[in-house]
Amino acid sequence: MSAVIEAHDHHDHKPTGIGRWLFSTNHKDIGTMYLWFSFIMFFIGGAMALVIRAELFQPGLQFVEPEFFNQMTTLHGLIMVFGVIMPGFVGLANWMVPMMIGAPDMALPRMNNWSFWLLPGAFGILIASLVMSMMGMGSAPNFGWTFYAPLSTTYGPDSTDYFIFSVHMMGLSSIMGAINIIATIMNLRAPGMTYMKMPIFVWTWFITAYLLIAVMPVLAGVVTMMLTDRNFGTSFFDAAGGGDPVLFQHIFWFFGHPEVYIMILPAFGVISQIVPTFARKKIFGYSSMVYATASIAFLSFIVWAHHMFTTGMPVEAELFFMYATMLIAIPTGVKVFNWVSTMWRGSMTFETPMLFAIAFIFLFTIGGFTGLMMCITPADFQYHDTYFIVAHFHYVLATGAAFSIMAAVYFWLPKWTGNMYDETLGKIHFWLTTISANVLFFPMHFVGLAGMPRRIPDYSLQFAEFNQMASVGAFIFGFSQLIFLYVVIKCIRGGEKATEQVWEGADGLEWTLPSPPPFHSFTTPPQVK
Amino acid sequence: MSSSNNQDVYFIPEPSKWPVVGTIALTTSVIGAVNTIHSGELSLLLPVGLLLIAYLFFGWFGAVIKESMDNCYNEQVDRSFRIGMLWFIFSEVMFFAAFFGALFYARIIVMGWLGGSSNNAMTHELLWPAFDAVWPILTNPDNVKYVAPAEKMGAWGLPAINTAVLLASSVTVTIAHHALRAGHRKPLIMWLAITVALGIGFLFLQVEEYAHAYSEMGLTLDSGIYGSTFFILTGFHGFHVTMGTLMLFIMLVRAIKDHFTPEKHFAFEAVAWYWHFVDVVWLGLFIFVYWL
Ligand code: HEM
Ligand SMILES: [Cu+2]
Numbered sequence: 001m002s003a004v005i006e007a008h009d010h011h012d013h014k015p016t017g018i019g020r021w022l023f024s025t026n027h028k029d030i031g032t033m034y035l036w037f038s039f040i041m042f043f044i045g046g047a048m049a050l051v052i053r054a055e056l057f058q059p060g061l062q063f064v065e066p067e068f069f070n071q072m073t074t075l076h077g078l079i080m081v082f083g084v085i086m087p088g089f090v091g092l093a094n095w096m097v098p099m100m101i102g103a104p105d106m107a108l109p110r111m112n113n114w115s116f117w118l119l120p121g122a123f124g125i126l127i128a129s130l131v132m133s134m135m136g137m138g139s140a141p142n143f144g145w146t147f148y149a150p151l152s153t154t155y156g157p158d159s160t161d162y163f164i165f166s167v168h169m170m171g172l173s174s175i176m177g178a179i180n181i182i183a184t185i186m187n188l189r190a191p192g193m194t195y196m197k198m199p200i201f202v203w204t205w206f207i208t209a210y211l212l213i214a215v216m217p218v219l220a221g222v223v224t225m226m227l228t229d230r231n232f233g234t235s236f237f238d239a240a241g242g243g244d245p246v247l248f249q250h251i252f253w254f255f256g257h258p259e260v261y262i263m264i265l266p267a268f269g270v271i272s273q274i275v276p277t278f279a280r281k282k283i284f285g286y287s288s289m290v291y292a293t294a295s296i297a298f299l300s301f302i303v304w305a306h307h308m309f310t311t312g313m314p315v316e317a318e319l320f321f322m323y324a325t326m327l328i329a330i331p332t333g334v335k336v337f338n339w340v341s342t343m344w345r346g347s348m349t350f351e352t353p354m355l356f357a358i359a360f361i362f363l364f365t366i367g368g369f370t371g372l373m374m375c376i377t378p379a380d381f382q383y384h385d386t387y388f389i390v391a392h393f394h395y396v397l398a399t400g401a402a403f404s405i406m407a408a409v410y411f412w413l414p415k416w417t418g419n420m421y422d423e424t425l426g427k428i429h430f431w432l433t434t435i436s437a438n439v440l441f442f443p444m445h446f447v448g449l450a451g452m453p454r455r456i457p458d459y460s461l462q463f464a465e466f467n468q469m470a471s472v473g474a475f476i477f478g479f480s481q482l483i484f485l486y487v488v489i490k491c492i493r494g495g496e497k498a499t500e501q502v503w504e505g506a507d508g509l510e511w512t513l514p515s516p517p518p519f520h521s522f523t524t525p526p527q528v529k
Numbered sequence: 530m531s532s533s534n535n536q537d538v539y540f541i542p543e544p545s546k547w548p549v550v551g552t553i554a555l556t557t558s559v560i561g562a563v564n565t566i567h568s569g570e571l572s573l574l575l576p577v578g579l580l581l582i583a584y585l586f587f588g589w590f591g592a593v594i595k596e597s598m599d600n601c602y603n604e605q606v607d608r609s610f611r612i613g614m615l616w617f618i619f620s621e622v623m624f625f626a627a628f629f630g631a632l633f634y635a636r637i638i639v640m641g642w643l644g645g646s647s648n649n650a651m652t653h654e655l656l657w658p659a660f661d662a663v664w665p666i667l668t669n670p671d672n673v674k675y676v677a678p679a680e681k682m683g684a685w686g687l688p689a690i691n692t693a694v695l696l697a698s699s700v701t702v703t704i705a706h707h708a709l710r711a712g713h714r715k716p717l718i719m720w721l722a723i724t725v726a727l728g729i730g731f732l733f734l735q736v737e738e739y740a741h742a743y744s745e746m747g748l749t750l751d752s753g754i755y756g757s758t759f760f761i762l763t764g765f766h767g768f769h770v771t772m773g774t775l776m777l778f779i780m781l782v783r784a785i786k787d788h789f790t791p792e793k794h795f796a797f798e799a800v801a802w803y804w805h806f807v808d809v810v811w812l813g814l815f816i817f818v819y820w821l
Contacts, residue, residue, distance in 0.1 A: 023544035104539040107609035114548035121556040165559035175620050183612040217620045221627025231566050233751025240671035242754035244639040
């Protein structure tokens with residue numbers, strides 16, 4: 001059942017066939033599966049977004065029933081958050097963390113594979129409920145990705161119980177994945193790789209893993225309460241029995257806010273790898289980056305109720321959560337400052353990963369600013385549940401987290417495949433994506449400020465122009481991603497050979513391995529000076 | 530298969546079928562569970578899934594035990610296991626924290642609001658005039674939909690005995706550990722057996738208490754937030770005790786088979802950590818669910 005890899009034993013006995021993937025204990029193969037899973041989900045979730053945008057192209061009801069529209073917004077959100085961004089980053093961690101710290105693999109390889117294989121099970125169940133709904137059997141989850149009680153308890157469709165268990169499975173997957181990352185980083189660093197020498201990407205994932213272990217069980221707890229409220233007569237979220245639907249929101253957002261940082265900290269890590277590489281300078285303010293990441297993580301536990309300003313809280317709580325939220329802008333500002341300072345007087349080139357990284361810095365910052373606007377309690381009374389917040393979180397998640405994953409894929413693809421990707425196509429993909437993303441999301445600020453509510457399939461006439469712009473942007477954005485798919489496949493199948501270092505300014509252990517790296521990354525620990 | 534504690538040697542397990550078995554087992558179980566809840570056609574999948582989970586546990590842990598006995602694991606692997614177990618226990622702490630959070634929120638905030646405190650006078654007057662804001666709640670806001678219990682579950686009967694039982698079991702498992710470290714097999718087996726017996730005793734008393742709650746006190750899962758928090762918290766705790774007892778029992782079997790050495794017995798330690806964790810959760814329960 002086991003093999004011990006001796007030092008100097010360099011033969012690659014790769015398993016073959018489907019078993020290579022099903023039974024894998026290899027961090028690269030598992031990372032690849034995560035990334036492809038995320039990519040496929042990106043297209044599924046993206047197709048749902050296009051249904052939403054098609055319906056919103058004009059006021060009135062065009063294509064879908066409101067019931068189906070609700071299922072689209074719900075599943076789009078769930079799939080993008082749990083099926084695209086999170087697995088995407090776990091895939092990157094799987095590939096890169098062992099190579100960056102000089103390890104042969106992850107610390108617990110079998111558990112690693114289980115973490116991955118739970119996802120197809122969980123999402124299979126979730127998507128099956130949509131397929132059933134399209135065949136006229138019941139409804140898929142339709143209460144928004146935040147599944148507020150009582151929409152999801154008293155009024156939830158039967159499929160809600162499938163949804164609950166699928167969230168349990170995703171949670172299990174994330175917890176095991178996070179434990180694995182922590183064990184790998186704590187235990188498998190090469191000699192000399194002290195904590196304060198670790199690449200920032202490793203640091204951000206280290207901290208993200210703690211966030212995951214702390215909040216995924218809380219998510220599991222809240223869906224469990226939903227399950228018992230729905231089926232076994234408990235009254236956690238029912239005032240008639242002494243519970244409270246607002247309790248649901250508190251527990252959900254205690255998970256939910258750290259969750260948004262789970263989706264952005266690894267992105268910060270990616271950007272902190274890419275910017276120094278293409279500015280050909282060391283990262284500015286390494287230790288302040290680490291401390292900023294840690295403070296963001298800490299603060300993310302005490303700001304959750306900024307999502308609930310209009311729910312009804314004592315005014316002291318409203319104020320506390322307002323000020324605490326504002327504090328987060330400080331370490332976030334430190335990061336943006338450091339990236340910009342890293343570029344300052346660097347000798348910069350603008351390959352596709354760098355373009356995405358710079359776009360990230362601009363566009364994420366816009367999202368950060370709208371966040372600051374919304375965390376001002378009285379102002380949020382106006383913004384809450386409008387398209388303004390949809391604009392906010394798409395700037396931080398789509399042009400933030402998703403952009404950083406694209407940047408990372410372009411950055412590391414030559415290392416993974418051994419071939420350079422097609423730079424021209426990459427640039428075309430970049431410009432189409434960036435322009436269309438802004439055409440898509442920027443107008444949402446305006447309709448939101450003017451009062452257009454989110455998650456409603458119809459709207460007043462005065463919002464029509466901006467919505468049409470957004471829909472046009474959405475379709476260009478969606479179809480541009482086919483270019484991305486093509487570039488990736490083309491790169492896997494061949495191309496100019498990549499060197500070990502790939503990028504002139506690249507620095508770190510992962511760039512000392514051949515491209516593509518051997519099956520087991522480092523079989524002898526490298527010495528880090 | 531070589532054995533070595535050499536730092537230059539890494540251990541990486543061969544490809545394994547267990548993760549995929551695990552996914553199939555869980556997916557089958559949850560489809561079966563939903564069908565059981567809704568009396569669907571596929572409810573048979575639940576027992577099938579649970580059997581698969583049992584198969585998974587025996588198979589996967591069996592494989593790991595075998596590797597461990599074959600001395601495949603070096604110190605590094607041992608450390609990875611320790612880190613893994615510690616953070617797993619932390620995740621369990623957070624799982625319980627969610628339910629404790631619900632309990633505190635219900636007791637401190639919701640009860641006051643429904644009873645008319647701060648600016649909620651009208652909530653009380655108009656919506657739930659009959660509601661009496663005292664914990665434990667013996668008159669629910671809507672006493673027809675949720676029938677409140679007749680009385681409170683006292684702390685100083687069975688629960689106090691159970692506290693003693695669990696605390697004692699934490700002591701006995703520690704004595705067993707000391708015996709193991711000293712290489713005394715007989716006391717190890719004896720104290721471990723006593724720990725298992727205490728675990729079973731706890732569960733037995735807990736079942737007794739539940740039966741009493743349901744049949745005589747009217748305290749049930751659907752008797753409002755008091756019953757909900759009571760049964761969810763003690764229920765999940767009881768489930769953890771069950772798992773812990775099972776794991777202790779397996780350690781007992783392994784001790785009898787002489788699997789452990791005074792230096793190497795991580796499985797035993799992991800179970801002991803888990804058992805202490807279950808114990809600490811119980812103390813929280815005893816104080817906040819039964820006593821205060
Ligand atoms: C400076 C940092 C940030 C601040 C001050 C901030 C503030 C806020 C506030 C106040 C809301 C609630 C708006 C409302 O519902 O009325 C919100 C919503 C949201 N934010 Fe942020 N945010 C920040 C960064 C981020 C980041 C980095 C992410 C994710 C990567 C993110 C993702 C979200 C999401 C997904 C929602 C909407 C949740 C929903 O569906 O209701 N935010 N943000
Ligand atoms: Cu938030």
